[in-house]
Amino acid sequence: MKILFFDIDGTILYRHRWMPIRVIRAIKTAQKEGNLVFLNTGRSKPSIPKPVFRHIRWDGLVCAGAYIEVNGKVIFEQTFDEKCLEGILKIAEKHRIPMAFDGSEDSFFLFAERRNAVKNVAEVWERRKTFHIHKLEYRRNVSQEILDESLPFSECYRMHNYADLFQKGCTKADGIRRVCAYLNVPVEDTVAFGDNNNDIAMLQVAGKSVAMYGAPESLQKVATFTATKKYIGVCQGIEKFILKK
Numbered sequence: 001m002k003i004l005f006f007d008i009d010g011t012i013l014y015r016h017r018w019m020p021i022r023v024i025r026a027i028k029t030a031q032k033e034g035n036l037v038f039l040n041t042g043r044s045k046p047s048i049p050k051p052v053f054r055h056i057r058w059d060g061l062v063c064a065g066a067y068i069e070v071n072g073k074v075i076f077e078q079t080f081d082e083k084c085l086e087g088i089l090k091i092a093e094k095h096r097i098p099m100a101f102d103g104s105e106d107s108f109f110l111f112a113e114r115r116n117a118v119k120n121v122a123e124v125w126e127r128r129k130t131f132h133i134h135k136l137e138y139r140r141n142v143s144q145e146i147l148d149e150s151l152p153f154s155e156c157y158r159m160h161n162y163a164d165l166f167q168k169g170c171t172k173a174d175g176i177r178r179v180c181a182y183l184n185v186p187v188e189d190t191v192a193f194g195d196n197n198n199d200i201a202m203l204q205v206a207g208k209s210v211a212m213y214g215a216p217e218s219l220q221k222v223a224t225f226t227a228t229k230k231y232i233g234v235c236q237g238i239e240k241f242i243l244k245k
Helices: 021-032 050-054 082-095 121-128 144-150 172-183 197-205 217-222 233-241
Strands: 003-006 036-041 060-063 067-070 073-077 099-103 108-110 133-138 155-158 163-166 190-194 208-211
Touching (some): 003 021, 003 172, 021 036, 021 233, 060 172, 067 172, 073 172, 082 121, 082 133, 108 121, 144 155, 144 163, 155 197, 172 197, 190 197, 190 233, 208 217, 208 233
Parallel strands (some): 003 036, 036 060, 190 208
Antiparallel strands (some): 060 067, 067 073, 099 108, 133 163, 155 163
């Protein structure tokens, strides 16, 4: 038995919330062969698009490394450390960076004209009293200097037009380790699928790993295999590492 971990956006889900039927079939085939399939996403659970759950009965999910479910049971949850959050908020306030706070409920925002936006940093702390913050985002492109400034407080990953800020010790890779420890499965018996920079740690720790077609060079370098076809990289990876075709 192996455990397969899938990123969502750009890996199994594409524009207009489209999941290729071949990808759905491949994942279901892997399950029928006795393997477990997990989501491993930077999204919070409430923000996962419904089509992801409509077609596949997942064995579990890892959300931003800070919230983990196995067979519907929460086995791990961690809220962003107070001192680390304070450090990030000072940086965001200094540079007026729009932010998103992802967690146990719908995301809320700072320095942004969005629904669920708070007016100031003081309101962030007030929301934190009842909202479990799992992950942060800088909601625009930021300089490498700002990312370096943020590193003491979070794990930073530059994306297409924003940056993901994971908690220390709560990356996608840490999620894999915790799931494997809970299920008593060696990490070597895992396969990870991803498409972007916030998947690097996940692909590095997994026994086998698949980078999607067109993934950044940084991700391709750490992957065991890089897909050669758009939209069906998951199918190619499952055929190669699970079905051994």
